[in-house]
Amino acid sequence: MTAIDHDRQGIVFDIQRYSIHDGPGVRTIVFLKGCPLRCRWCSNPESQNPEPELFYRRSACIKCGQCMAVCPTKAIAYENPDFVDRNKCIKCGACTKVCPTQALKRAGKTMSIAEVMQELRKDAHHYRRSGGGITLSGGEPLFQHEFAKQLLMACHEQGWNTAMETTGCTTRDIVRDVIPFVDHVLMDLKAIDPAVHRANTGIDNRIILENALCIASLTHTVVRIPVVPGVNDSVEAITAIGNFAKLMPGVDTVHLLPYHTYGENKYELLGRPYPMADAPNLKPEDMTPFKAAVEGLGFNCVIGG
Numbered sequence: 001m002t003a004i005d006h007d008r009q010g011i012v013f014d015i016q017r018y019s020i021h022d023g024p025g026v027r028t029i030v031f032l033k034g035c036p037l038r039c040r041w042c043s044n045p046e047s048q049n050p051e052p053e054l055f056y057r058r059s060a061c062i063k064c065g066q067c068m069a070v071c072p073t074k075a076i077a078y079e080n081p082d083f084v085d086r087n088k089c090i091k092c093g094a095c096t097k098v099c100p101t102q103a104l105k106r107a108g109k110t111m112s113i114a115e116v117m118q119e120l121r122k123d124a125h126h127y128r129r130s131g132g133g134i135t136l137s138g139g140e141p142l143f144q145h146e147f148a149k150q151l152l153m154a155c156h157e158q159g160w161n162t163a164m165e166t167t168g169c170t171t172r173d174i175v176r177d178v179i180p181f182v183d184h185v186l187m188d189l190k191a192i193d194p195a196v197h198r199a200n201t202g203i204d205n206r207i208i209l210e211n212a213l214c215i216a217s218l219t220h221t222v223v224r225i226p227v228v229p230g231v232n233d234s235v236e237a238i239t240a241i242g243n244f245a246k247l248m249p250g251v252d253t254v255h256l257l258p259y260h261t262y263g264e265n266k267y268e269l270l271g272r273p274y275p276m277a278d279a280p281n282l283k284p285e286d287m288t289p290f291k292a293a294v295e296g297l298g299f300n301c302v303i304g305g
């Protein structure tokens, strides 16, 4: 077995404590940056780019000019349409250190395995008492696969349960290398029709579906479907995903995640348009026909999850 390199670094954009939705028991979720997909509905747009990025909250800016004085590439100017010229920004974070109001904030920071473990240890007693542990999310956690693997190994060394939210969009070698350290996979399936998948995520789904079969053969796996207006909110599309899930060894539970717009304001902070503008939030009751379809295929169905 590989020795754990506690100094190995990864780019983390958030660590959320006390989650009860993303795996068994009380969990801490570690969000890793980088994702090969560009889902039009993605609620974590700051996760997609592998490098740190800047959030700019115009309403909090008092126009003190301190950020402009320290920016080494002169990427910040009142005349810029988005204030920060993101093509010039080298993501050094100098401006965020001097901004007195946190109008400028950095999304994503470099952390070592040891630093992440120090955060996770704060809730170790909750993990033990509740059968919980840690969940890797993102972004796509397998994008930083070596960091993810070492972190999962370090958690197993502590006896903590490990889970991962994944798109499965990676190579088969990486799946085989990392998934054995994950106790519980939440495997997202967004669409079975390749054209629909490509049009809405930017990526073909062939490798994803093949990896989903492999992942389920390696560890306990639950299928998750984000139900998104105009993408897969039909009984036909959900049934197609359910029929595919029937092929995944050991899968007996499907989570339906109703589309929400919680991430919308983050697009504005990143200076990007929201691709799903005008699509309404879906409610749990909108899931009723989809839940019936999934249960009709013999699965347990959880709304939310």
Ligand SMILES: C[S@@+](CC[C@H](N)C(=O)[O-])C[C@H]1O[C@@H](n2cnc3c(N)ncnc32)[C@H](O)[C@@H]1O
Pocket (backbone or CB within 6 Å): 035, 041, 042, 043, 044, 137, 138, 139, 140, 141, 165, 166, 167, 187, 188, 224, 225, 226, 227, 257, 258, 259, 260, 261, 262, 263
């Ligand atoms: C942000 S993703 C990160 C994990 C991984 N990249 C994935 O897509 O599975 C975490 C979960 O949030 C879901 N999700 C993302 N945007 C959503 C939205 N607008 N409404 C509902 N669920 C969403 C994803 O489908 C996934 O199950």
Ligand code: SF4
Pocket (backbone or CB within 6 Å): 060, 061, 062, 063, 064, 065, 066, 067, 068, 098, 099, 100, 101, 102, 103, 104
């Ligand atoms: S330092 Fe902060 S508050 Fe001052 S101009 Fe820059 S973004 Fe605005």
Ligand code: SF4
Pocket (backbone or CB within 6 Å): 035, 036, 037, 038, 039, 041, 042, 043, 044, 047, 048, 138, 139, 140, 167
């Ligand atoms: S796969 Fe997940 S993180 Fe990546 S763009 Fe889609 S929802 Fe966002």
